[in-house]
Amino acid sequence: MSTAPAGPTLLGVDVIWVATILAAIATFAMLVALYAATTVRDPMIKRVKALNARREQLKAGIVASTSRRRAKLVHQSETTDRIRDFLKTFKVLQDEQVKAAQIKLAQAGIRSKDLAVTVIFARMILPVVLGGTVVLGVYVLDWFPDWSAIKKFGLTAGTLILSYKAPDIFIKNKIQKRSDAIRKGLPDALDLLVICAEAGLTVDAAFGRVSRELGRAYPELGEEFALTAIELGFLTERRMAFENLSSRVDLEAVRGVVTTMIQTEKYGTPLASALRVLSAEFRNERMMRAEEKAARLPAIMTVPLILFILPVLFVVILGPAACSISDSFLSGQATGAAP
DSSP states (O other), X not given: OOOOOSSOEETTEEHHHHHHHHHHHHHHHHHHHHHHXXXXXXXXXXXXXXXXXXXXHHHHHHHOOSHHHHHHHTOXXXXXXXXXXXXXXXXXXXXXXXXXXXHHHHHTTOOOTTHHHHHHHHHHHHIIIIIHHHHIIIIISOSOXXXXXXXXXXXXXXHHHHHXXXXXXXXXXXXXXXXXXXXHHHHHHHHHHHHHHHTTOOHHHHHHHHHHXXXXXXXXXXXXXXXXXXXXXXXXXXXXXXXXXXXXXOOHHHHHHHHHHHHHHHHOOOHHHHHHHHHHHHHHHXXXXXXXXXXXXHHHHHHHIIXXXXXXHHHHHHHHHHHHHHHHHXXXXXXXXXX
């Protein structure tokens, strides 16, 4: 003799178990949120250490008179030296490649120039390791016996291409994220530069003040401005400091600011008025980008609305009725089957 289910069900699953699992997920999410809120760290701590190291390098490069101190500035780790010698053995290490990789790493916020050699080494070794593993597994060990020859070739070619492009994709992603973060804070930074210039501060003092004020809100922009302030105080040519800023940040807006700063330094034009005009232009561009995203929002929300929101509404609205009908049907079957 069969009996009816003890509790309500949802699509054949006990509602109590579903509620228990959802409560456990909510509790875990709450614990993660509490941990993230209580372990917030100052984003400028590591950046300040890097900037202090850069200041000491510039100071040592200017003051040092012995070749021993200068050798410390170009000292490289043993691992980097071995990688460099290995690449030179195969004649795949070119100065142009190293310089381009160093520029990309600087734009991604990675200050170590020795990692440029590692990036070039990864481009060469990853296709050999990953591609060789896939070739060995697919064509020798027969990992996918049911696949056709086209699928096996596609897997092998895709692995080789992705493994070769993986370092560039990773660096490009970091550059994009860093550039977007700097773009958001650039109008506020220019407004603060205008205020500092009108208050009578010098250019390097203004950059240092803005970096301290924006360090928490926009740590990437604060780091770049602090590094520019350090280079303005130590480099023999101030133009070089501004050019280094434009090379470290992959943004047309920053290049426009750098061009303006160089022209004001060269011709003595008013700095505050030029920066005020640039700040207004950047704010208008930011507003236009926000309006563009808002205009695209209805089209973008169509797919999530159909795939995620409407099914949930159907479950919430029709779920209780479906549960009642299912329970009534099961109760009717149990009654009919009883002797």
